[in-house]
Amino acid sequence: MPFTNERRTPEQLAEIATEIRRDIIRSLVEAKSGHSGGPLGSADIFAVLYMGGVMNHDPAHPHMPGRDRFILSAGHMCPVLYATLANAGFFPKSELLTLRKFGSRLQGHPGRDMMLPGIESSTGSLGQGLSIAVGMALSDKLLDHNGARVYSLTGDGELEEGSIWEAVMAAAHYKLDNFCMIVDNNDCQIDGRVTDVMNIYPLKEKFESFNFHVIMVDGHNHGALLAAFDEFKTVTGKPTCIIAKTYMGHGVSFMEDRYEWHGKPPSPEQAEEALKELAE
Amino acid sequence: MAYEQYGAKATRFGFGEGLVELGEHDERIVVLGGDITGSVMTNLFKDRFPDRFFSMGIAEQNATTVAAGLALSGKIPFFASYGAFCALRNADQLRISVCYNEANVKIGGGHSGISVGPDGATHQVLEDMAFLRALPHMTLVVPCDYLEAKKATIAIGRMEGPAYIRFGREPVPSFTREDTPFRLGKAETFREGNDVAIIATGCMVWESLVAAEELAKEGIQARVVNVHTIKPIDTEAIAAAARECGAIVTAEEHQIMGGMGSAVAQVVVKNTPVPMEFVGVTDTFGGSGNPNELMKAFGLTSNDIYNSVKKVLARRAGEWNQVQAMTEVGFEGQHPAGYPKPGTVFPIEELIENDRKAAENAVA
Numbered sequence: 001m002p003f004t005n006e007r008r009t010p011e012q013l014a015e016i017a018t019e020i021r022r023d024i025i026r027s028l029v030e031a032k033s034g035h036s037g038g039p040l041g042s043a044d045i046f047a048v049l050y051m052g053g054v055m056n057h058d059p060a061h062p063h064m065p066g067r068d069r070f071i072l073s074a075g076h077m078c079p080v081l082y083a084t085l086a087n088a089g090f091f092p093k094s095e096l097l098t099l100r101k102f103g104s105r106l107q108g109h110p111g112r113d114m115m116l117p118g119i120e121s122s123t124g125s126l127g128q129g130l131s132i133a134v135g136m137a138l139s140d141k142l143l144d145h146n147g148a149r150v151y152s153l154t155g156d157g158e159l160e161e162g163s164i165w166e167a168v169m170a171a172a173h174y175k176l177d178n179f180c181m182i183v184d185n186n187d188c189q190i191d192g193r194v195t196d197v198m199n200i201y202p203l204k205e206k207f208e209s210f211n212f213h214v215i216m217v218d219g220h221n222h223g224a225l226l227a228a229f230d231e232f233k234t235v236t237g238k239p240t241c242i243i244a245k246t247y248m249g250h251g252v253s254f255m256e257d258r259y260e261w262h263g264k265p266p267s268p269e270q271a272e273e274a275l276k277e278l279a280e
Numbered sequence: 281m282a283y284e285q286y287g288a289k290a291t292r293f294g295f296g297e298g299l300v301e302l303g304e305h306d307e308r309i310v311v312l313g314g315d316i317t318g319s320v321m322t323n324l325f326k327d328r329f330p331d332r333f334f335s336m337g338i339a340e341q342n343a344t345t346v347a348a349g350l351a352l353s354g355k356i357p358f359f360a361s362y363g364a365f366c367a368l369r370n371a372d373q374l375r376i377s378v379c380y381n382e383a384n385v386k387i388g389g390g391h392s393g394i395s396v397g398p399d400g401a402t403h404q405v406l407e408d409m410a411f412l413r414a415l416p417h418m419t420l421v422v423p424c425d426y427l428e429a430k431k432a433t434i435a436i437g438r439m440e441g442p443a444y445i446r447f448g449r450e451p452v453p454s455f456t457r458e459d460t461p462f463r464l465g466k467a468e469t470f471r472e473g474n475d476v477a478i479i480a481t482g483c484m485v486w487e488s489l490v491a492a493e494e495l496a497k498e499g500i501q502a503r504v505v506n507v508h509t510i511k512p513i514d515t516e517a518i519a520a521a522a523r524e525c526g527a528i529v530t531a532e533e534h535q536i537m538g539g540m541g542s543a544v545a546q547v548v549v550k551n552t553p554v555p556m557e558f559v560g561v562t563d564t565f566g567g568s569g570n571p572n573e574l575m576k577a578f579g580l581t582s583n584d585i586y587n588s589v590k591k592v593l594a595r596r597a598g599e600w601n602q603v604q605a606m607t608e609v610g611f612e613g614q615h616p617a618g619y620p621k622p623g624t625v626f627p628i629e630e631l632i633e634n635d636r637k638a639a640e641n642a643v644a
Contacts, residue, residue: 112381121352125376131342132377135349135357138334143310143355163373166342174334 002089007053010222016087017047017222021251022278023083023096029271031100034108037248037261038155039080041219042184045244046084048225049151056148059089062117066146069120069136073129074155074184075109076263082106082116090118127161130154130181134171137179137239149233153182157189160198165210171239172211179239180232181212184219186248188259207241219244252277283470283489287454291447291483292390294429296321299358299388301430302437303329309437310350312336312343314361319449320390322360340365344373344387351383356437360388362396363446367408378442379415386436387444393533394561394578395450395483395571404566410538412444413511419443419464420511422532422540424485425454428508431462439464448533450571452483467514473501476589477521477528481507481540484531484559490582495589502589513543519551527596528556529588533580536560555595557588564615577618 003016020043028034049055055068072081079099086093091105098104105116109124120136123129133152140148158164171179183203187194194200207214213235217228225244232240248262249255252274255266266274303309303325310332317323317335326333336343340361347357359366367374367389378385394404412420421436421443423429429447436443461468470485471492480488485506492502503525505517522528528548530541541558548554561578575581594600615621 121348122376122380125372127341128345128373128377131345131373132349132352132381134342135346135351136353137349138346139350139353139355142334143332143350144353163339163341163345166337166339167345169339170336170342170346173337 002059003051003087005051005053005055005057005088008051010226013044013047013052013222016051017043018251018278020047020080020083020087022275023086023093024079025252025266025271025274025278027079027083027096027099027106028265029268030097032265034079034100034265035076035263036255036265037188037259038074038077038184038186039083040252040255041186041246041248041250042077042080042153043251044220044222045153045182045184045225046080048222048229050084050088052222052226054226054229055151059117062090066148068149068151069133071121071129071133071136071150071152072110072123073133073152074126074158075124075129077153077155077184078106078110081110085116085118091116126155126158127163127167130164131167134167134176134179137171137176138174141176141178142174149178149180151180151182153184155189156183156185156187156200157194157197159183159200159203168207168210168212175237176239177236180229181239181241183241183243184246185243186246188248188257188262190259190262192259203243211238212241213238215240215242217242217244219246220250283455285453285455285486288451289426289454290449290451291423291426291429292321292449294423294426295360295388295390295433295445295447296324298430298433298437299325300328302434303332306356306437308354308356310334310355310357312347312357312359314338314340314343314359314365316361320360320362320388322358322388340370341373344370344385345377347385348373348377348381348383351385352381356384356386358386358388358437360390362403363389363392363405363408364403367405367412367444371411375415379417382417382441384440385442388433389444389446391449392446393448393482394566394574394580395448395533397450397571397574398568400568401565406535406561406566407538408446409510409532409534409540410542413538413543415442417442418511419509420446421464421509422446422482423508424482424506425452425456427454427456427458428460428462432508435462435464446482448483453486455486455489462508465509465512465514467505467507467509467517469503469517470506471502471504473503474524475501476593477503477505477525478531478585478589479505479507479518479521479528479544480531481510482533484533484580484585487580487582488531488585491585491589494582494586500589500593507540507544510540510543513547515547515551518544518547522548522552522554526554527592528554529559529585529592530556531559531585534560536562555592557592559584559588562616567615567619578616
């Protein structure tokens with residue numbers, strides 16, 4: 001049975017996040033390729049967003065007018081989005097095992113052309129999802145006046161893309177207080193630590209100087225995440241950026257905080273070990 | 281019907297006025313500005329519908345992608361800038377966020393081609409069609425005059441899916457009329473003839489008609505086909521031209537690599553292979569100058585079309601060494617002979633002297 005979307009206790013959300021993590025491992029080991037680290041590290045954020053009563057969505061009516069929308073700007077992290085959507089009831093969980101397979105609706109990076117319920121846009125070329133989300137927020141707030149909110153998650157390495165800052169500038173310029181950007185701040189990218197590949201810090205000051213409301217949060221603390229999204233909904237006149245401090249691969253000890261796990265799947269043996277850890 | 285020039289107006293005005301007309305009838309039409317709204321004429325829409333105009337600053341990548349977000353929210357967004365910046369600088373955004381999403385985004389690429397003039401090579405976009413043609417789901421339109429630009433703008437606003445309209449800055453001859461047929465994807469024969477076909481797009485359509493009149497004086501009846509829609513291209517009209525005329529010259533204000541001529545060649549080779557010549561920019565960047573002298577120096581006039589027709593007819597008659605013809609295309613990446621070589625010191629003293637003499641003559 002899918003999980004309903006309602007205000008939940010941190011303990012309940014922790015359980016859902018663990019189930020999402022298990023599904024990420026299951027789909028990745030079957031796919032034999034794909035990204036492990038980011039999806040595992042952000043599972044808590046996704047559990048809170050989709051099943052903690054934060055977003056206004058209806059899995060039975062994925063195109064419901066006036067719905068809140070989520071855009072995964074870090075498209076490579078789609079295993080967590082797929083696992084979340086399946087657990088929320090957008091499509092059957094069995095379909096998760098088709099990840100990255102020939103003709104699957106679960107493309108290696110989200111493809112809107114495959115019409116998977118819950119996928120609002122194709123993403124994967126870094127930086128672009130954020131601008132898409134800004135366009136959607138602009139439409140909701142200034143043209144449709146429908147009260148809908150738009151959420152978008154970027155990686156922290158993704159902030160190295162110049163167009164990110166074009167999007168950030170525009171969101172603040174149009175005072176899109178219905179727009180919530182989430183940075184999955186695990187300080188890992190393919191080549192190593194973000195600070196070594198290209199230093200993006202200080203982040204909080206950067207976003208504040210761009211006229212964002214900034215919330216720093218422990219990305220694995222479900223209560224803190226709920227509070228952060230509550231705070232976003234009270235902010236007026238400026239967009240919000242939630243900088244969620246996470247650890248890549250969180251929940252699987254041998255992957256935790258190791259950037260080597262950015263872009264590879266677990267072997268069947270590693271998957272078994274990971275699922276054992278996640279069962280406890 | 282014969283086409284005659286009745287005025288001159290830049291195609292960008294057709295775009296700007298077309299947008300306003302679209303906006304009058306459809307609330308979903310919104311326009312994004314990239315700081316140069318007065319150049320690409322989106323200021324007309326901005327003044328008429330300020331609530332549906334959004335300034336995006338000098339940030340074409342974001343503007344293109346925000347447009348995709350608006351389209352995914354049920355709007356019909358137009359984003360216009362210079363073609364150099366809204367066809368190529370934002371190339372990946374067009375590819376992924378617009379075309380892969382099949383987002384109903386319309387791009388207006390202004391100041392296209394070498395006729396922008398004094399701005400020089402950076403602003404003279406000559407490679408846009410090659411890229412846009414290669415994008416799945418993209419519709420690409422290049423109107424030949426002001427009125428056709430207006431019709432084309434309205435047409436892409438009323439179709440579903442990504443589309444790009446390419447227009448220019450300088451006044452070009454006006455010769456189409458309200459009743460001239462215009463349908464996306466349908467090439468129009470502007471002059472009948474079966475001796476040779478001149479297939480042209482944009483401002484080169486008029487040049488082709490002029491060349492055809494010159495050829496007629498020598499008894500050569502050239503068919504002139506206006507291919508305003510580069511994608512999807514009218515394969516039927518092109519195949520018929522190849523079959524019925526037996527030789528083709530294409531003309532475009534674009535690189536001959538990957539542009540309209542290449543698209544036509546693909547159709548011709550697949551259906552009825554016939555000799556072809558290509559009028560366009562031959563693998564070189566542009567340069568500063570006034571539009572007319574540039575069009576002349578870079579081989580984009582009715583005279584160049586005339587010469588190419590003579591050449592293609594000679595080739596068809598077997599009076600041309602085929603190997604020679606291939607090597608004469610001139611893919612050297614160098615400026616044409618008519619343009620000063622790089623490093624040439626501008627002859628300022630000579631010009632001053634000429635001015636002085638002219639002034640003396642005027643006094644005398």
